[in-house]
Structure formats: C-alpha cells, structure tokens
Amino acid sequence: MTRGPECLSDLVLDEKLAGGAVTVAQVAHLDGCENCRARLAELERDREAFQKRARPAAFADAVLAQRPPRRRWAIWVAIAPAALGAMAVVAMWMRPRPLDGERVKGAPVAVELWVRSGDKTERYAEDHHYKGGDALQLIYSARAPSHLTVIDVEQGGKAALLYRSDGALPAANRRRIDQSWVLDAGTNPERLYLVFTDGAPDENSLLDAAKRADVARPDPLAVPATAQATFLIAR
Amino acid sequence: MDRAELEALYTKSGAAVERRCRALLGDGEEARDMVQEVFLRAVRHADEFRGEASPTTWLYRITTNLCLNRLRDRKALVPIDLVAPLLTDGGSVEGRTAAKEKAAELMEGLDDRTRAAIIYRYLDGMTQDEIAVLTGWSRKTLGKKLGSFEARALALAEGEKR
Numbered sequence: 001m002t003r004g005p006e007c008l009s010d011l012v013l014d015e016k017l018a019g020g021a022v023t024v025a026q027v028a029h030l031d032g033c034e035n036c037r038a039r040l041a042e043l044e045r046d047r048e049a050f051q052k053r054a055r056p057a058a059f060a061d062a063v064l065a066q067r068p069p070r071r072r073w074a075i076w077v078a079i080a081p082a083a084l085g086a087m088a089v090v091a092m093w094m095r096p097r098p099l100d101g102e103r104v105k106g107a108p109v110a111v112e113l114w115v116r117s118g119d120k121t122e123r124y125a126e127d128h129h130y131k132g133g134d135a136l137q138l139i140y141s142a143r144a145p146s147h148l149t150v151i152d153v154e155q156g157g158k159a160a161l162l163y164r165s166d167g168a169l170p171a172a173n174r175r176r177i178d179q180s181w182v183l184d185a186g187t188n189p190e191r192l193y194l195v196f197t198d199g200a201p202d203e204n205s206l207l208d209a210a211k212r213a214d215v216a217r218p219d220p221l222a223v224p225a226t227a228q229a230t231f232l233i234a235r
Numbered sequence: 236m237d238r239a240e241l242e243a244l245y246t247k248s249g250a251a252v253e254r255r256c257r258a259l260l261g262d263g264e265e266a267r268d269m270v271q272e273v274f275l276r277a278v279r280h281a282d283e284f285r286g287e288a289s290p291t292t293w294l295y296r297i298t299t300n301l302c303l304n305r306l307r308d309r310k311a312l313v314p315i316d317l318v319a320p321l322l323t324d325g326g327s328v329e330g331r332t333a334a335k336e337k338a339a340e341l342m343e344g345l346d347d348r349t350r351a352a353i354i355y356r357y358l359d360g361m362t363q364d365e366i367a368v369l370t371g372w373s374r375k376t377l378g379k380k381l382g383s384f385e386a387r388a389l390a391l392a393e394g395e396k397r
Contacts, residue, residue, distance in 0.1 A: 007360060008360075009362060014251040014295075015291045018251070043250075046254055050250035054246060060241045063271055064238065
C-alpha cells in the first residue's frame with residue numbers, strides 16, 4: 001500500500017477510530033481514496049484484535065501499582081485542572097435544554113447540534129457564521145433504536161458521507177454520537193443532512209439524493225427514512 | 236486520572252499506542268512494557284493534558300518521547316528500517332544492508348525533536364502541519380529541518396548508487 005502526499009496520517013485515522021474530531025475535508029478524502037480506506041481497515045482490524053485480548057482492569061492494576069504513593073491533596077492538585085476541564089465540558093454538553101424537535105421531520109427522534117469554537121461551546125444557531133476549526137457535535141434522543149447517517153453537502157452538489165452508525169444507535173435521551181467534525185477553511189455554505197432509518201441505509205441512494213439537494217433550502221432528502229433533520233452551516 | 240478514566244483511555248487508544256511501540260521498539264517484551272510506561276506517564280501527568288489537544292495526539296507525543304529515550308538507551312537513534320527506504324530503491328539485500336549503514340550515519344547528530352519529527356513523518360505519515368503541532372516548531376522551522384534531513388538522505392542515496 002502506498003501513501004500519497006494527500007493521504008491521511010495514522011494520527012487522523014486513529015483519531016477517527018477513537019471517535020475524535022476529523023475535518024469534513026478529511027472525511028471527503030477518505031471517501032475517495034482507496035489507500036486511506038485500506039489503511040483505515042487495517043488499523044480497525046488491529047484495534048478489534050487488541051480489544052478482544054485487552055484486559056483493561058488488569059492493565060489498570062499493573063499501571064496503578066507502579067504509581068508511587070502520594071498524599072491525597074497532592075493527587076487532587078495534580079488532577080484538578082484536567083478534572084475541572086472535563087467537568088466544564090460535560091456541563092456544557094449536558095446543560096438541560098428543550099430538545100430541538102422542530103428540526104426533525106418525523107418522530108420520535110430529536111437532535112441537537114453543538115459547536116465548539118475556540119474555548120466556547122454553544123448550541124448551533126442558523127444565523128451564525130461558522131469558521132474553519134469549529135467542531136460540530138451531535139446529540140440525539142430516540143425512543144427506539146435507529147440507524148443514523150450524516151451527509152455533508154457543499155453548495156454545488158459535492159456530497160460526502162460524514163457518519164454512519166455502526167448498526168442501530170440505541171434508544172437514548174440526549175446521547176452524543178461517537179464522532180465530531182471539524183470544519184475546514186472553506187467559505188461556501190454547507191448543509192448537514194441527518195437521516196434516521198429503521199434498517200441499514202443504502203448509502204449510494206442517500207448520496208445521490210444529497211447531490212441533487214438545494215443547499216439553500218431546508219428540505220428533507222427524497223429518500224425513505226423514519227426521520228430527517230438538516231442544518232445549514234453558514235460560513 | 237482515576238481508574239475508570241485509565242481503563243477507558245486504554246480501551247480507546249491502547250491499540251494505537253501498542254502498534255507504535257511495536258513499530259519503534261520491535262515486537263517483543265520491551266514494546267509491551269513500554270505500553271504500560273506510556274499510560275503510567277499519562278496517569279502521572281494528566282495535568283499536562285491540554286484541553287485543545289485530543290487524547291490521541293497527547294498519547295502519540297508521550298509514546299514517541301518515551302520510545303526515543305529507550306532507543307537512546309540502546310544506543311540506537313531511530314528504527315533504521317524507518318529511514319532505510321529513503322536510501323535505497325528497495326532492490327538487493329546487499330543494497331538494503333548498505334542503506335542501513337547509511338541510515339545510521341544519516342541519523343547521527345540529530346537532536347530529539349528532529350528525530351521525533353522524522354518518526355511522525357515516516358512512521359505515521361503526518362503532514363507538516365500535524366508535525367508542527369506535536370513538536371511545537373513553526374511550520375517554517377519544521378520545513379527547514381525536514382528539508383535538510385531529506386537533502387542529506389538524497390546525497391547519501393546518490394553516493395550509494397555511484
């Protein structure tokens with residue numbers, strides 16, 4: 001396998017597999033690059049094999065046994081900044097708010113889109129202009145298990161598959177999906193389409209429908225779905 | 236970092252750490268021990284984890300630095316296989332052996348940060364922007380360092396062909 005100059009690094013692919021943030025451009029590249037897809041599949045197999053043999057509890061025992069004893073206050077001082085940071089993020093994400101049901105055509109599913117820009121995390125606003133580096137995170141609520149596909153369409157009909165749930169997402173109340181996306185430096189508006197289906201979706205049909213969509217209009221895609229939502233990302 | 240966080244981090248990122256330790260130290264006991272060392276360092280220095288970097292990036296940096304220390308203890312500089320392909324067209328066994336000797340020469344005198352940058356470039360296939368974040372160098376400085384390294388590699392490879 002040859003890695004071309006435009007190919008994604010292992011860091012990006014590991015980030016994707018760990019559910020971290022990847023950019024829209026990186027997702028689009030992965031979509032069209034056989035080498036990167038092959039490398040991702042290789043890393044995924046390696047990761048699955050690791051997870052089958054990994055014993056996290058025993059590993060934690062072994063690691064923590066090597067940690068020298070410290071006074072309790074010292075441990076607290078050491079972990080406090082990270083812990084407080086994590087708590088702040090959780091508080092941001094979990095702040096109770098009414099669900100954004102009006103964006104969902106169909107029931108019983110609701111979604112919220114949150115955007116982290118610099119050190120601020122705010123709920124998506126249609127009239128806000130977003131910039132490269134802003135990270136998008138989706139939260140969903142569903143009364144029954146459902147498959148979710150997220151497609152990004154740029155003005156001009158360029159469509160990319162951003163996310164496809166690994167099987168049906170469980171029924172949940174305000175659950176984060178295990179993927180976020182970082183906007184690239186483009187200036188054209190983009191539209192995200194969230195398509196919930198009972199069974200595994202036909203990705204090609206979804207992408208074809210997305211390519212025909214008018215980014216300026218908040219219409220659902222012409223595909224069979226239990227529910228759909230859409231967000232315009234103004235730049 | 237508490238026990239539950241450590242277990243979660245290991246489950247999520249252990250495969251990547253283990254793969255890179257194997258690539259840098261070889262597929263043996265030393266690499267397995269190094270995985271524990273990486274996570275021990277993560278537990279001890281959880282306060283250094285800055286919110287803007289992802290756990291994956293943070294663990295990449297820890298793994299690289301600890302493996303470079305271990306390689307230095309072994310009197311090795313970076314895994315020679317990593318840079319040998321720059322010095323040969325992948326032909327004969329003799330050619331590869333010679334390339335490995337040249338690779339050792341190539342790596343001599345490089346500081347830790349440059350060696351880390353070379354690992355990120357040739358092991359992980361990172362872009363200069365990604366390497367700049369991990370090494371803390373400006374894009375310009377990094378370009379000069381890698382450019383100089385590649386020019387030396389090319390000169391050594393040309394010498395080998397003659």
